[in-house]
Amino acid sequence: MKPKIAIVNSTSFGIKFPDHIERLKEFSEVKRINFPKDVSDFTIINELKDFDGIIAGLSPFYSRKILENLKKLKIISRHGIADSNIDMKAATELGICVCRYPLEIQRESIAEYTVALMLLLIRKLTQAEKYTKTGWWGRRIELVGFELKGKKVGIIGMGNVGSRVAEILKNGFNAIVLGFDDYLSEEEIRKRCAEPVSFEELIRTSDIITLHCSLTEKTYHFLNENTFSKMKDGVIIINTAEGKMIDENALFSALKSGKVGGFAADVVEGEPIGINSPLLKFKNVIILPHIGRYTYETIEKMGESTIKNMHDFFVKNKIPEYIENPDVIGKLKKNIT
Incomplete structure (x- = not known):
């Protein structure tokens, strides 16, 4: 049978x-x-x-x-x-x-997607598309962004996906890549195209922070009011890993104050996100429906x-x-x- x-x-x-x-x-x-x-x-x-x-x-x-x-x-x-x-x-x-399935299967799709989210945010591309569709072609000066080259990008989690993101950013964009991973030696992090730093240094000095670690008791809501307060003003946050690692109430406050200059995610706590979520009211927030591996x-x-x-x-x-x-x-x- x-x-x-x-x-x-x-x-x-x-x-x-x-x-x-x-x-x-x-x-x-x-x-x-x-x-x-x-x-x-x-x-x-x-x-x-x-x-x-x-x-x-x-x-x-x-x-x-x-x-x-x-x-x-x-x-x-x-x-x-x-x-x-x-x-x-x-x-x-x-x-x-x-x-x-083996983690390696989704390495390329999520890494490329992560970098795409960075570009969408820093070049204000989703806003630009809306300007075109609403006939605001002449307001381009409102859409000035910045380049990845020379920016400090902090990667939390230098494993399967994080290491590939590092390769793309360092070799493809000449970004300054900082890496933090509790489970890897400094030598191994360097082999994976990032400069090893402490968690505190990463959140304090990075222009862009992207999450590629696992959800544990330690990482649950580890981006919170305290950690946001230590970041650069206008920091960009990318999350294609796990929604529960970010305290969304603290994120909302950080976006409202300008401490966080932009947020892009493929995951949120309690998916799917409600259409009335206050996070969706921000122009500098991009939340997509968990499609990172969808190639x-x-x-x-x-x-x-x-x-x-x-x-x-x-x-x-x-x-x-x-x-x-x-x-x-x-x-x-x-x-x-």
Whole structure:
């Protein structure tokens, strides 16, 4: 009997590459399920109770209660990298494997996108487009921006994406790139095209700050009233990593006072952002709908990796390569090597 796989609230898997669905169907029964934001636990459990695997989007939240009642569920493959919508402790205790795709897949798409957001802000390009469409061609003097060349760009997190952003900025724009990463040596940061500095020096001296670190207890709201107060007046902030790392109330105040001269993000706390959010009232704020990895190249590789996860697990009886909860091995609901 073929395993049953549900594609849940994924806005990308199998859409641009429908052959990915057909390849899943070669070894499983496949159904796409979309839940509204206010879906009840009862509905989730009722809809998913007969599935062996889930290809999961950013929602809903798979709580302990939900996972305990999905008796047949053996594997969740995130069509993404974040596992913040899964109770990982519960999944592990219940013998449910949680996996993702390799981080390298999205390196280029998010790095290029990050630099694009910088250019949109510092050259006021979104405002310029509105001027053209409203017939304000003659008001170009209001749209004077500045160049990346020679500017100090502070990168917090010099890993997969941050290191590629550093390469692009240093080699492509001749920017002065500063790097901070708790997990890398100064020598390694230099190898990744940045000058190693402390966190305090980075936030104090950077003209532009871009976030590429993981969300942890330490980084939750680590850009807050205190850190904003130490930054240069008019600093530009870019966030393509995780919305919860920025205290949005403090950000609003910093934008209003001019301490922050511009903010661009692909992520916010509590996505999607409401259309009445006060942040959207600022001309110098650009918030886009979490599309950093949305290139044909990356979406195709994401799909390929997700299929491989499911095929390895159900057909080859193998542990997927990029497992998020390795402690589950030995507790799995399925005999596997």
